[in-house]
Amino acid sequence: MTYLDSLAYLKLSRWQKFIYKLQCFFVAIPRWFATKFKKLGRAFKNFGIKVANNFVDIWQTFKNGSWSTKVSFLVMGFGCFYHKQWLRGAVFLLLETVFILYMVLAGAYWLSLFGTLGTVEQGIKYEENPFRPGELRPVKVEGHDSFKILLYGLLTLFFIIALIYTWRLNVKQSRICDDITRSGKKIKSSKDDLKSLLDNDFHKTLLSLPVAGIVMFTVLPIIFMVLVAFTNYDSAHNGHSNLFTWVGFNNFNSVLTFGSGMQVAFGEILSWTLIWAFFATFSCYFLGMLVAIMINKKGIKIKKFWRTIFVMTIAVPQFISLLYISNLFATNGIVNAGLMKLGWISKPIKFWGDGTLAKIMVLVINVWVGIPYLMLITTGILMNIPADLYESARIDGANAFQQFAKITLPYMLFVTGPYLLTSFVGNINNFNVIYLLTRGGPFNASWGDVGGYVAGDTTILITWLFGITTNNSNYKMASVIGIMIFIVVSVLSLVVFTIMPANKREDDFS
Numbered sequence: 001m002t003y004l005d006s007l008a009y010l011k012l013s014r015w016q017k018f019i020y021k022l023q024c025f026f027v028a029i030p031r032w033f034a035t036k037f038k039k040l041g042r043a044f045k046n047f048g049i050k051v052a053n054n055f056v057d058i059w060q061t062f063k064n065g066s067w068s069t070k071v072s073f074l075v076m077g078f079g080c081f082y083h084k085q086w087l088r089g090a091v092f093l094l095l096e097t098v099f100i101l102y103m104v105l106a107g108a109y110w111l112s113l114f115g116t117l118g119t120v121e122q123g124i125k126y127e128e129n130p131f132r133p134g135e136l137r138p139v140k141v142e143g144h145d146s147f148k149i150l151l152y153g154l155l156t157l158f159f160i161i162a163l164i165y166t167w168r169l170n171v172k173q174s175r176i177c178d179d180i181t182r183s184g185k186k187i188k189s190s191k192d193d194l195k196s197l198l199d200n201d202f203h204k205t206l207l208s209l210p211v212a213g214i215v216m217f218t219v220l221p222i223i224f225m226v227l228v229a230f231t232n233y234d235s236a237h238n239g240h241s242n243l244f245t246w247v248g249f250n251n252f253n254s255v256l257t258f259g260s261g262m263q264v265a266f267g268e269i270l271s272w273t274l275i276w277a278f279f280a281t282f283s284c285y286f287l288g289m290l291v292a293i294m295i296n297k298k299g300i301k302i303k304k305f306w307r308t309i310f311v312m313t314i315a316v317p318q319f320i321s322l323l324y325i326s327n328l329f330a331t332n333g334i335v336n337a338g339l340m341k342l343g344w345i346s347k348p349i350k351f352w353g354d355g356t357l358a359k360i361m362v363l364v365i366n367v368w369v370g371i372p373y374l375m376l377i378t379t380g381i382l383m384n385i386p387a388d389l390y391e392s393a394r395i396d397g398a399n400a401f402q403q404f405a406k407i408t409l410p411y412m413l414f415v416t417g418p419y420l421l422t423s424f425v426g427n428i429n430n431f432n433v434i435y436l437l438t439r440g441g442p443f444n445a446s447w448g449d450v451g452g453y454v455a456g457d458t459t460i461l462i463t464w465l466f467g468i469t470t471n472n473s474n475y476k477m478a479s480v481i482g483i484m485i486f487i488v489v490s491v492l493s494l495v496v497f498t499i500m501p502a503n504k505r506e507d508d509f510s
Contacts, residue, residue, distance in 0.1 A: 032495075054168070061175045069174040076167060079174025083181070087190035092170045099163045107156040114153035117231065118144030118243045146239035150231070154224055158215075229479035235472055244476075251480045262477075265455055265464075270488070272359070273460040276434075277427040280366045285420060287367060288374020289412060293404075295375070296382050307379070310372040318369065322436035325365055326352070353442050355457030362458055366433050381415050382408070421496050425489050429462045440467065461485050 004012075004020065012020060062070060068082035077092030099107075113119075122143035128136060180187050188196070197205045229251055231237075237244035254262045295306050313321070329335050329351040336348040352358050385408065393403045413420075434440060440459035455464055461481060469478040 036494075058168075058171060061171055065175055066178050069171070069178055072170055072174040076170045079170070079177055083174075083177040083187050085173075085177070085187065085190060085193070087193050088173060092166065095163065095166055099159065102159065103156075106152070107159065110149060110152040110156050113144060113149045114156075115246075117146040117149050117245045118239075120144050121243055122240055144243060146231075146233070146237075146243045146245070148239075150227060150239075151224060154220065154227065158220065225479050225482060228475055229483055231476055233475045233479075234477075235474070238473070247476075251476050255477075255480055255484070266481075266484070269455060269459055269461055269464055270484075272458070273428055274488075276359075276363070276460055277424050277430075279363050280370070280427040280430065280433075281420065281424045283363065283367050284370030284374050285416075285423070288371045289378045289408075291371055292375045292378040292382055293408070296379060307375070310375055313369060314372050318432050319436065322365070322369075322433060326437045329361065352438050355442055358438055358442060358458050362433060362437050365437060366430075369433065377416065377419065378412060381412060385411050421493060424496070425493060428460070428485070428489055430460070431462050431466065434458055434460055435463050435466070440464070461488075 009017065009020070062073060066079075066082075068079045072079040075093070076096040077089035080086075080089030080092060120143040122145075177187055230246055230248060231244050232247045232250075233239065233244040236242060254260060255266050257263055291310065294300070295303050300306075327333055331348045331350055331353065335351075336345070339345045340348065350357070351361050389407050390403055393407060398406065438456065438458045440463045441456040442458075443454045443456040455467070459467070462485070465478050465481045465485070468474040468481070
């Protein structure tokens with residue numbers, strides 16, 4: 001397409017401007033992805049250069065370092081001991097000692113089985129009874145445990161990476177001590193190190209425990225979950241009586257192979273998940289904004305009362321309110337009974353039995369749940385929009401809709417842009433509304449048993465993941481779906497966050 005200059009753009013009609021912007025948007029998508037891939041390529045290149053520079057620096061350190069530095073390559077902390085940095089030397093030496101003991105006692109064993117995830121299954125075997133010749137007795141076989149092998153093998157790999165990083169610090173520290181000694185300056189003592197940890201480097205002291213906790217309780221479980229996707233871990237291969245093993249990309253192939261039952265189900269569920277997230281986010285957003293505008297309008301009395309009514313829906317836990325509504329609209333629920341008694345219907349309406357009607361119902365009920373949050377958020381923003389902007393707009397002849405489109409909405413989008421993104425991501429993973437209302441139903445028998453769970457018309461990815469995990473312990477497919485959710489959410493978040501007004505037009509609202 002041909003890009004227009006400012007003068008040519010101004011000559012376009014409103015509809016032509018819209019078409020032109022739409023064309024620019026779709027043309028910019030491949031360019032945006034190309035830019036991101038170039039940045040990713042540069043990042044890998046810079047990482048490779050950094051790794052190569054580290055190897056060169058290690059070789060130069062060994063070649064030009066003192067004898068104590070050379071010994072530090074084998075005995076961690078020796079260079080620090082030589083330069084009387086007792087505290088640093090003790091930490092380095094302690095870590096190396098613990099690592100060697102761990103590898104000898106357990107680490108090497110777990111790593112040796114990590115490639116197969118176990119070969120000997122637990123069970124019972126029969127052998128001759130030494131006390132009664134000719135008679136067999138059952139003997140329990142203490143076989144391997146695939147789950148423990150995967151977990152402790154991963155922990156061992158983390159430990160090895162931590163040791164390599166610490167070893168690099170040890171060598172680097174010894175070289176720094178050599179350079180300081182050659183320059184004739186004084187080397188920091190252990191007392192100076194302790195003072196630094198409570199003064200200049202106090203941030204390191206405070207962050208060390210939280211960072212360790214994040215690695216152990218967040219990073220490690222995420223990597224473990226990702227690795228499960230490359231195994232056949234399910235109810236038939238529980239890791240104890242039946243070992244599970246590596247299967248490569250077979251699980252991903254079953255989801256992504258065109259025409260397969262899993263692929264069809266995944267495509268349908270992903271489509272509905274995105275549709276659900278879009279309408280659940282923007283319906284609550286605009287209706288909540290509308291309610292806030294109506295309540296804040298001049299002349300409206302008892303504003304606090306109206307806000308209180310809406311906030312009451314937040315005060316009641318969703319676990320109670322959504323289950324109540326689910327029963328309210330059931331086939332034999334109060335709504336159908338009341339309509340039949342009034343003679344408005346001759347037979348019960350299947351609110352949760354028809355796929356299309358069930359989708360409409362969950363979207364409408366989600367509006368009822370979500371409007372109060374947006375009403376509270378937008379109320380504060382409305383109160384902070386300068387009143388002289390509206391006054392100037394009225395003088396220029398702008399009507400109420402034009403004032404909303406040109407003043408209110410841009411301010412709202414600027415302030416609440418990050419919230420919209422997090423709300424959209426939250427609705428992709430909104431387990432409560434879907435599960436408590438419909439359990440993911442009505443269940444679609446045409447998809448068949450996908451992952452050990454019959455998905456339904458209102459099933460979204462997170463409820464599908466929950467179903468195949470709890471119903472059939474299909475952890476491998478649950479892990480695959482979890483990875484797919486992460487990819488979808490991360491791509492959408494990057495795209496939306498890049499085009500968000502809060503990142504491009506900050507000066508217009510300051």
